[in-house]
Amino acid sequence: GQQLNQSPQSMFIQEGEDVSMNCTSSSIFNTWLWYKQDPGEGPVLLIALYKAGELTSNGRLTAQFGITRKDSFLNISASIPSDVGIYFCAGEWNSGNTPLVFGKGTRLSVIA
Amino acid sequence: DGGITQSPKYLFRKEGQNVTLSCEQNLNHDAMYWYRQDPGQGLRLIYYSQIVNDFQKGDIAEGYSVSREKKESFPLTVTSAQKNPTAFYLCASSPRDGDTQYFGPGTRLTVL
Numbered sequence: 200g201q202q203l204n205q206s207p208q209s210m211f212i213q214e215g216e217d218v219s220m221n222c223t224s225s226s227i228f229n230t231w232l233w234y235k236q237d238p239g240e241g242p243v244l245l246i247a248l249y250k251a252g253e254l255t256s257n258g259r260l261t262a263q264f265g266i267t268r269k270d271s272f273l274n275i276s277a278s279i280p281s282d283v284g285i286y287f288c289a290g291e292w293n294s295g296n297t298p299l300v301f302g303k304g305t306r307l308s309v310i311a
Numbered sequence: 312d313g314g315i316t317q318s319p320k321y322l323f324r325k326e327g328q329n330v331t332l333s334c335e336q337n338l339n340h341d342a343m344y345w346y347r348q349d350p351g352q353g354l355r356l357i358y359y360s361q362i363v364n365d366f367q368k369g370d371i372a373e374g375y376s377v378s379r380e381k382k383e384s385f386p387l388t389v390t391s392a393q394k395n396p397t398a399f400y401l402c403a404s405s406p407r408d409g410d411t412q413y414f415g416p417g418t419r420l421t422v423l
Binding site: 234239241287291296298299302303 | 315317342344351354359369405409411413414415416
């Protein structure tokens, strides 16, 4: 089946630093989504991208839909302790006929 | 308030017992999903339903069963055939299959 390769698997950063994570695939995706999961909670949607090349911001978060439609990245600027959690990318590839494909997540730890 | 509810938040069962996890949504979404998440791991799809009275197996359906008798409800039964049932279970819904998914708060099941 379709797979998304998400990296890095985990990262430790100092408060105030910028963060970058990405997802890649060998297949074309029509939609890219980024979710954040706080410990013990369900994932929450951060950003949705629908068009190749699209760059979208949500506060300190910025995500881009790769021009080849095979990748996406998420940047977090000026990290704060509440950014801690697991970030998942997800993609839709089959025009509504199959569930989203999820990456394995990037676990972010912020050191104050 | 519109959303997805899962109950209970924590569930304990003895080995060999079947247990049913509840998932309800009032978002009028057609599609619903069940995922399993193990510590430090990503999301693995158990079952999904694109419409009432229909459901499909995901990647790890063995030892689980579901029903979709109402649009709002998609209960998951963890049977005694599931060899390692202790995990965090997440329910999600989307307007239609492949659309952005919205997650519930999760149920942490511990089998003793």
